[in-house]
């Protein structure tokens with residue numbers, strides 16, 4: 001039975017999609033069976049792994065299935081990223097996923113649990129399912145929290161990184177109180193990290209002071225590196241592009257920390 005991890009932060013550009021792809025790739029190299037769910041209408045995960053347009057069906061069709069009982073098979077929707085280095089399944093998305101917001105509103109009961117129902121069809125086929133969330137606290141993110149066993153929060157340690165973090169933590173606590181009682185924090189992971197800068201260190205201290213007592217802050221941090229930012233241009237993960245780079249090494253370490261967490 002897969003562990004489902006929602007990778008979320010409503011702040012844009014903090015490395016959610018990159019972390020979904022490269023953590024997923026790292027887990028796949030640990031011989032885990034991994035499904036990545038693109039749950040952002042930007043579709044960056046889908047295009048970043050080079051599977052745009054080849055697949056007519058998307059995660060939106062699967063949500064429609066649950067709500068309107070259209071007969072699509074989730075297995076027909078899953079695309080594959082298979083290379084020498086990694087083996088990933090992807091539930092793709094495109095810009096039409098914005099229409100899911102109205103779809104959710106039309107559901108009378110358990111509108112937070114539509115994605116959970118979709119994923120329950122494949123949960124026993126994977127070890128890990130990673131959900132790449134959009135940069136908003138929308139019904140999409142709420143559905144990701146409804147489907148998840150844990151929440152991983154990528155945080156870029158810059159001046160405004162604490163802004164909005166409290167709102168996200170509150171949203172997780174609401175989920176825990178009402179529609180997903182078993183939801184846990186996987187942790188906070190620093191991304192786009194520039195560890196030698198004094199400002200960065202001060203911000204990490206602020207995050208530690210605010211959340212360290214309640215949320216695990218991962219030991220490994222993901223440095224800002226060209227190997228990591230270049231890989232989507234080639235439609236691959238950092239392990240396909242530069243398997244021995246420090247970026248690959250950092251995500252491999254993060255995978256081990258996630259594995260140790262069970």
Ligand SMILES: Nc1ncnc2c1ncn2[C@@H]1O[C@H](COP(=O)(O)OP(=O)(O)OP(=O)(O)O)[C@@H](O)[C@H]1O
Pocket residue numbers: 011012013014015016017018019040042044133134135191192193222223224225226228229230232
């Ligand atoms: N560790 C890193 N080093 C260098 N560049 C990175 C790193 N992580 C992410 N990037 C780059 O930063 C940009 C934002 O990353 P990404 O798309 O993963 O963020 P996001 O949180 O998913 O964004 P959005 O909120 O728009 O969905 C991308 O151009 C990505 O290639």
Ligand SMILES: [Mg+2]
Pocket residue numbers: 016017018040044132133
């Ligand atoms: Mg993204």
